[in-house]
Amino acid sequence: MTGKKTIEIVIDIETTGLDYTKEKIVEFAAIRLENGKIKDSYQTLINPCQHIRKSSIAIHGITADMVADAPKEQDVMDKILEFMGDYPIVAHNVIFDYSFLNEASIRFCGKELKNTRIDSQQMFKEIYPDLESHGLGALTKKFNVELVNHHRAMDDATGLALSYPELKKLYLQKYDWEVKQLDNIEYLFERFLRIQQTVSILQSEMQDLKSVFKLYFEQGGVPITSPSGETLVYNSKQTFGYDLAQIKDVLEEVGAFDKAIRVNSGFIDRLVGGYRLDEAKRSIIKDARQEFTEVRNIQVIRNRE
Secondary structure, three states, rough: OOOOOOEEEEEEEEEEEOOOOOEEEEEEEEEEEEEOEEEEEEEEOOOOOOOOOHHHHHHOOOOOOHHOOEEEEEHHHHHHHHHHHHHHOOOOOHHHHHHHHHHHHHHHHHHOOOOOEEEEEHHHHHHHHOOOOOHHHHHHOOOOOOOOOOOOHHHHHHHHHHHHHHHHHHHHHHHHHHHOHHHHHHHHHHHHHHHHHHHHHHHHHHHHHHHHHHHHHHHHOOOOOOOOOOOOOOOOOOOOOOHHHHHHHHHHHHHOOHHHOOOHHHHHHHHHHHEEEHHHHHHHHHHOOOOOOOOOOOOOOOOOO
């Protein structure tokens, strides 16, 4: 008997900038996976009809000349939506790709995307939390997939499509293991507390050792190399404060303003939820919300007795 066919659409886009409410797509690529096997693909450059930021060109290398004769968003959205269908969308940091595509769908087709989103980056973090990087390059390297021409849509989509089936298998195995542990939850909590106490002691010990190392270097000590090759050195890093009014024009000119200036979302959330604002100001800030994310964490409440 033939098993059920699982279809997923791996996508990647390149854009004029990072803000999906203002910037546009310049390249789209998608690969159709059927039971983990590549069956079809679609790729197109897109003329955004607006300036491509220098900072974006430095990443993907797509210039205005390259997209001058390419179709416009309104000319390809039907084809893009047809290829994606109503199947789950897989992407590395999927909210980025999804937000741009959703905005374009609303603009030209009058409807929001309904596809399920699968974030391969979050899956990668859960499977390998100890890795220094969880970018697409780290993912393909981990699964021995050659990533050619990184930051072009079809090459990145291909690298992800070849890595994703193995990542998904490990992720589902991890989830299956977690489900099987639910009957042991009380024992696991006791085990967690023991580990937590050990980690706390080790962190204190590490801090004591670092204090000694710092004193050693401040009294003129030289770098120390262990027999296994690790070297203990002492570094300092200087940081500066800047007058934003004086550098704003320069940052905007080189396309670095959005990256240099990060909104303190946590502070704004607290401000909106607090008592400092009247309802009109609170409403203005709420209307400026662009996306919703939620972080869920476990917490151990200590016995105060």
